[in-house]
Amino acid sequence: MEFSSFGKRFTRPSGTRELMDDLGAAMSADEPVMMLGGGNPAHIPAVLQRLAGRLRELAGRPRELRRMLADYAAPEGELRFRESLAAMLQRELGWPLGPEHIALTSGSQSGFFLLFNLLAGRFDDGGFRRILLPLTPEYVGYTDLGLEDGLLTARRPAIETLPDRLFKYHVDFDALDIGPDIAALCVSRPCNPTGNVLTDAELGQLARAAAARNLPLIIDGAYGLPFPGIVFTDATPYWDENVILCMSLSKIGLPAVRTGIVIARPEIVAALGAMNAVLSLAVGSVGAVLLRDLVDSGELLQLSRDVIRPFYARRAEQAVAWLRDALQGVDYYLHRPEGAFFLWLWLPGLPVSSAELYQRLKQRRVFVLPGEHFFPGLAGEWPHRHECLRLSYAQDPEAVREGIRTLGEELRRLR
Amino acid sequence: MEFSSFGKRFTRPSGTRELMDDLGAAMSADEPVMMLGGGNPAHIPAVLQRLAGRLRELAGRPRELRRMLADYAAPEGELRFRESLAAMLQRELGWPLGPEHIALTSGSQSGFFLLFNLLAGRFDDGGFRRILLPLTPEYVGYTDLGLEDGLLTARRPAIETLPDRLFKYHVDFDALDIGPDIAALCVSRPCNPTGNVLTDAELGQLARAAAARNLPLIIDGAYGLPFPGIVFTDATPYWDENVILCMSLSKIGLPAVRTGIVIARPEIVAALGAMNAVLSLAVGSVGAVLLRDLVDSGELLQLSRDVIRPFYARRAEQAVAWLRDALQGVDYYLHRPEGAFFLWLWLPGLPVSSAELYQRLKQRRVFVLPGEHFFPGLAGEWPHRHECLRLSYAQDPEAVREGIRTLGEELRRLR
Numbered sequence: 091m092e093f094s095s096f097g098k099r100f101t102r103p104s105g106t107r108e109l110m111d112d113l114g115a116a117m118s119a120d121e122p123v124m125m126l127g128g129g130n131p132a133h134i135p136a137v138l139q140r141l142a143g144r145l146r147e148l149a150g151r152p153r154e155l156r157r158m159l160a161d162y163a164a165p166e167g168e169l170r171f172r173e174s175l176a177a178m179l180q181r182e183l184g185w186p187l188g189p190e191h192i193a194l195t196s197g198s199q200s201g202f203f204l205l206f207n208l209l210a211g212r213f214d215d216g217g218f219r220r221i222l223l224p225l226t227p228e229y230v231g232y233t234d235l236g237l238e239d240g241l242l243t244a245r246r247p248a249i250e251t252l253p254d255r256l257f258k259y260h261v262d263f264d265a266l267d268i269g270p271d272i273a274a275l276c277v278s279r280p281c282n283p284t285g286n287v288l289t290d291a292e293l294g295q296l297a298r299a300a301a302a303r304n305l306p307l308i309i310d311g312a313y314g315l316p317f318p319g320i321v322f323t324d325a326t327p328y329w330d331e332n333v334i335l336c337m338s339l340s341k342i343g344l345p346a347v348r349t350g351i352v353i354a355r356p357e358i359v360a361a362l363g364a365m366n367a368v369l370s371l372a373v374g375s376v377g378a379v380l381l382r383d384l385v386d387s388g389e390l391l392q393l394s395r396d397v398i399r400p401f402y403a404r405r406a407e408q409a410v411a412w413l414r415d416a417l418q419g420v421d422y423y424l425h426r427p428e429g430a431f432f433l434w435l436w437l438p439g440l441p442v443s444s445a446e447l448y449q450r451l452k453q454r455r456v457f458v459l460p461g462e463h464f465f466p467g468l469a470g471e472w473p474h475r476h477e478c479l480r481l482s483y484a485q486d487p488e489a490v491r492e493g494i495r496t497l498g499e500e501l502r503r504l505r
Numbered sequence: 506m507e508f509s510s511f512g513k514r515f516t517r518p519s520g521t522r523e524l525m526d527d528l529g530a531a532m533s534a535d536e537p538v539m540m541l542g543g544g545n546p547a548h549i550p551a552v553l554q555r556l557a558g559r560l561r562e563l564a565g566r567p568r569e570l571r572r573m574l575a576d577y578a579a580p581e582g583e584l585r586f587r588e589s590l591a592a593m594l595q596r597e598l599g600w601p602l603g604p605e606h607i608a609l610t611s612g613s614q615s616g617f618f619l620l621f622n623l624l625a626g627r628f629d630d631g632g633f634r635r636i637l638l639p640l641t642p643e644y645v646g647y648t649d650l651g652l653e654d655g656l657l658t659a660r661r662p663a664i665e666t667l668p669d670r671l672f673k674y675h676v677d678f679d680a681l682d683i684g685p686d687i688a689a690l691c692v693s694r695p696c697n698p699t700g701n702v703l704t705d706a707e708l709g710q711l712a713r714a715a716a717a718r719n720l721p722l723i724i725d726g727a728y729g730l731p732f733p734g735i736v737f738t739d740a741t742p743y744w745d746e747n748v749i750l751c752m753s754l755s756k757i758g759l760p761a762v763r764t765g766i767v768i769a770r771p772e773i774v775a776a777l778g779a780m781n782a783v784l785s786l787a788v789g790s791v792g793a794v795l796l797r798d799l800v801d802s803g804e805l806l807q808l809s810r811d812v813i814r815p816f817y818a819r820r821a822e823q824a825v826a827w828l829r830d831a832l833q834g835v836d837y838y839l840h841r842p843e844g845a846f847f848l849w850l851w852l853p854g855l856p857v858s859s860a861e862l863y864q865r866l867k868q869r870r871v872f873v874l875p876g877e878h879f880f881p882g883l884a885g886e887w888p889h890r891h892e893c894l895r896l897s898y899a900q901d902p903e904a905v906r907e908g909i910r911t912l913g914e915e916l917r918r919l920r
């Protein structure tokens with residue numbers, strides 16, 4: 091059967107697609123695996139209990155139940171949740187927002203598909219504009235979103251080496267050169283895959299650079315601020331009229347509910363609403379109704395601060411200790427874990443590519459993500475691209491520990 | 506702010522967008538309105554109670570709760586639901602299906618966006634192929650789905666007049682001419698907006714015509730068979746390897762959950778999975794987990810047969826009686842109500858367009874949908890296009906009755 095150009099483009103085999111198939115097969119296999127790949131959040135008991143409690147409450151409240159299940163929402167997403175969220179962000183952070191600044195999407199990824207292709211790509215005047223990723227490594231999911239090739243362009247980072255085999259990526263502002271072909275900037279904060287959290291100073295400088303050229307700055311806060319708040323530094327939440335802040339309910343613990351949140355100027359929110367209407371009639375209301383009371387009461391921020399962040403901070407600490415233990419005698423550097431739930435390992439002079447290392451680990455039932463895929467839009471060869479691994483520490487701790495131990499063995503074999 | 510060509514295309518003001526904004530404003534207004542527009546299903550108490558019960562059950566079952574909320578599903582959609590649904594369709598209807606024949610999408614509309622643009626549009630060889638709607642009136646939501654203009658082409662119906670001011674549309678097979686530019690055929694059954702249900706003979710003939718040219722036949726069963734089964738004739742559910750059957754959980758009563766279901770040959774299901782992965786990582790699992798037990802036990806079919814269909818059949822009967830009463834002295838024809846939850850009214854020689862009639866009714870707080878919008882892809886002028894109205898009878902019966910009474914008054918004023 092022959093597919094259209096669009097069909098071929100969005101069904102073509104890609105590195106990321108292969109990884110996802112691998113992960114899917116691993117998750118549904120009978121044999122246990124050590125899962126350090128994938129982006130599924132942990133099952134935090136206190137969070138799941140609270141969600142179960144909310145379902146019981148809502149089952150007994152007919153009006154909210156209807157809103158959650160039985161009524162199409164507005165194209166921009168369920169109105170009361172957007173009102174509550176705007177009020178909370180106003181109250182807690184002083185952001186001057188109303189519901190007209192908030193659109194929901196069917197998960198963050200759909201939001202990025204809409205935003206990237208709304209702001210960049212082919213224009214009616216024949217021009218072509220791009221999304222600039224000022225700092226790679228960056229999120230693999232951006233890679234294939236463009237309706238045409240070349241939607242993304244990216245820059246290498248500056249690398250700061252730190253004591254104790256740690257390092258940190260920074261935006262290389264000297265090399266940032268924002269040309270006339272740039273439509274918007276985009277950074278994840280915390281960064282998926284590296285766990286890097288842009289400092290307030292860096293983010294401010296990016297925001298000013300974007301504003302000076304009248305370009306939107308997209309901040310992918312799926313793991314970040316103000317919720318789920320998986321940030322271990324003292325970074326501050328940031329929004330201004332020129333910023334498009336993308337948030338999500340996934341990393342709170344609701345990835346199967348598919349609720350992305352975009353906070354932006356009303357013109358952009360209206361455009362997202364229009365696209366939602368044409369492409370999917372409406373977005374779902376389950377996440378919105380499930381969490382609205384927790385937004386109103388401040389409980390969502392409290393959960394983020396007192397439960398979710400400490401949970402992952404402990405996990406990060408554990409995983410780092412295991413890694414240091416397992417990698418003795420190996421030449422490695424670890425990105426300082428500042429947020430999200432990944433360790434980003436740099437293995438300078440690795441004698442095989444990280445893709446090959448991934449295959450070897452897979453043979454031993456250890457699933458990681460090879461670093462190759464996390465440089466979307468970056469032109470040119472650079473050995474660093476093939477020397478990194480992303481390790482999730484969100485899943486079963488014993489499997490993480492054993493996976494890290496196995497990784498150490500493989501790396502020593504490679505010396 | 507300047508948007509890309511894609512952005513402009515999918516945010517442009519359109520007739521349907523205006524209608525949706527009108528409906529949205531009406532629904533959230535303080536003044537009560539008579540809502541005969543929109544496609545929201547009724548709140549059937551027995552269905553909502555059952556759903557509330559399911560939420561309570563799931564709140565107490567940690568594994569299912571995690572699957573519903575906390576774990577990303579496979580790109581084709583939650584596996585266990587797809588297995589259960591395939592087994593049920595095999596058991597009840599003898600269709601030779603496995604989970605590899607079933608993909609979930611974020612609502613039916615997203616499924617149509619993916620399918621239409623996968624099968625038709627621009628091809629790598631420079632060719633352009635279209636979706637043929639063999640019978641208009643047809644669903645308004647198809648109108649703006651194409652990534653380029655001209656994605657749809659459509660045919661006028663044959664009109665059979667029946668006693669008692671009833672009529673019925675049929676496929677005009679003599680005028681069907683399926684040219685080399687056609688990529689697939691698509692029909693809704695029951696038809697939204699007309700409530701027409703293609704006979705088994707008509708559907709068989711369409712299926713053979715499509716198969717003879719090796720083209721898929723897309724059947725939009727959002728209101729239809731085997732569930733929610735809002736069909737008042739003795740039509741039979743139909744699927745074969747060449748058919749793409751699109752179903753939905755919306756008209757069961759779950760429109761805010763956004764669960765579309767596509768049943769097709771594995772090649773197409775795999776393509777939808779790949780597109781889901783790139784464009785939205787995964788689709789939601791809430792609808793799938795919520796209803797899986799009801800699929801396994803046969804309760805979903807029983808609810809459709811014993812609760813949902815009789816509910817709308819009674820509503821249809823009521824609405825027809827009110828209409829006959831209210832339209833005395835008016836020259837009207839009513840499409841025989843065979844399914845879905847709409848009356849389709851034809852007013853031959855209406856002295857104003859149905860768009861103008863819509864405006865007049867809106868002034869009196871009665872919301873209907875003007876027929877103009879339900880001829881997607883149909884070329885050429887045809888007075889019939891401007892002489893029809895779609896009236897939903899799913900909402901509050903008193904409002905429907907009063908709306909129909911007001912319609913009668915307006916029509917008599919126009920004589």
